[in-house]
Amino acid sequence: MRLAVIGAGAVGRSVVNLASEYGHAVVAVADSSTAVVADGRDAGVDPDAVVARKAERGIVGDDDPADALAADYDVLVEATPTTLGDAEPGFSHVTRALERDRHAVLANKGPVAERFGDLRAAVDDSAGEIRFEATVGGAIPAVSTVEDIEPGHVTAVRGVLNGTANFILTRMAAEGLDYDHVLAEAQDLGVAEADPSFDVDGTDAALKCVILANVLSFGATDDPADAREFTLDDADVEGIRDVPGSALRLAAEDGRTVRLIGEATGETVRVAPRLVPENGTLAVSGTQNIVQIETSHAGRLNISGRGAGGPETASAVLGDVGRLE
Numbered sequence: 577m578r579l580a581v582i583g584a585g586a587v588g589r590s591v592v593n594l595a596s597e598y599g600h601a602v603v604a605v606a607d608s609s610t611a612v613v614a615d616g617r618d619a620g621v622d623p624d625a626v627v628a629r630k631a632e633r634g635i636v637g638d639d640d641p642a643d644a645l646a647a648d649y650d651v652l653v654e655a656t657p658t659t660l661g662d663a664e665p666g667f668s669h670v671t672r673a674l675e676r677d678r679h680a681v682l683a684n685k686g687p688v689a690e691r692f693g694d695l696r697a698a699v700d701d702s703a704g705e706i707r708f709e710a711t712v713g714g715a716i717p718a719v720s721t722v723e724d725i726e727p728g729h730v731t732a733v734r735g736v737l738n739g740t741a742n743f744i745l746t747r748m749a750a751e752g753l754d755y756d757h758v759l760a761e762a763q764d765l766g767v768a769e770a771d772p773s774f775d776v777d778g779t780d781a782a783l784k785c786v787i788l789a790n791v792l793s794f795g796a797t798d799d800p801a802d803a804r805e806f807t808l809d810d811a812d813v814e815g816i817r818d819v820p821g822s823a824l825r826l827a828a829e830d831g832r833t834v835r836l837i838g839e840a841t842g843e844t845v846r847v848a849p850r851l852v853p854e855n856g857t858l859a860v861s862g863t864q865n866i867v868q869i870e871t872s873h874a875g876r877l878n879i880s881g882r883g884a885g886g887p888e889t890a891s892a893v894l895g896d897v898g899r900l901e
Contacts, residue, residue: 580604583655586886606644612637677703683710707896715888727795734839739863740775777815781838788840811845
């Protein structure tokens with residue numbers, strides 16, 4: 577498959593680096609201000625040159641980003657940063673691909689979490705399809721597992737879906753430290769951003785749960801008009817800023833700990849700190865994530881792994897590309 581990669585952050589660069597290992601060619605790459613487009617239908621860009629140019633000069637090429645969107649590709653990879661509300665420019669990138677009857681694979685959560693119904697309508701009018709495994713849990717195959725079971729047979733999906741929040745809670749419990757101390761440590765290690773709000777306030781986990789709720793809602797009905805569409809506004813969200821170290825110490829005395837748990841059904845989305853058994857399945861440590869799927873006939877399924885990272889998320893993107901072949 578010929579890929580156009582829009583977005584040259586950690587995920588986009590990793591897709592460019594790894595695509596050939598999965599049997600695909602990258603024919604165009606764009607960041608916010610520049611692009612590089614291969615010459616000729618069968619040619620691909622030089623991935624090493626693209627990555628080196630981005631690192632050394634802050635650009636991917638000398639072309640305009642619009643040239644990458646207009647390139648002759650089979651699959652558009654949307655890896656620009658997540659934006660809320662109108663989900664632009666990612667939403668327009670995807671719909672432009674669909675208008676050209678091309679496929680789109682998203683690592684960007686915004687369009688799937690905030691405009692799922694609009695995306696489904698665009699797919700209905702196109703010969704192209706969309707895939708978005710990478711928007712939930714990085715390398716963890718949460719979406720595809722729900723689809724394989726069939727959404728109508730899944731009653732709930734829950735889990736630890738943000739590595740930064742989980743690292744902080746793990747360290748607070750292990751060392752008996754308070755939130756502010758561990759947050760500073762996480763920022764020094766590069767686990768937390770300078771502005772950690774997206775992670776510690778539960779927004780990132782909530783977006784992932786909104787996406788899962790849409791998968792469950794739309795997947796369980798034959799007529800999309802009967803499905804309930806979820807956005808971030810429909811989520812009940814509480815972050816970890818107000819979790820005191822004393823709460824973790826008290827929980828440990830009772831053989832429990834605290835984790836930021838997100839849960840999605842076809843009717844609700846909730847994210848909040850919750851007590852879980854200290855040695856239980858949901859008590860993953862550090863930056864690990866876990867997805868727990870409740871099914872009607874197969875019981876409870878647990879899938880854990882790395883929920884973020886360039887190569888990890890790129891593996892989910894390229895797995896989706898393979899599903900489109």
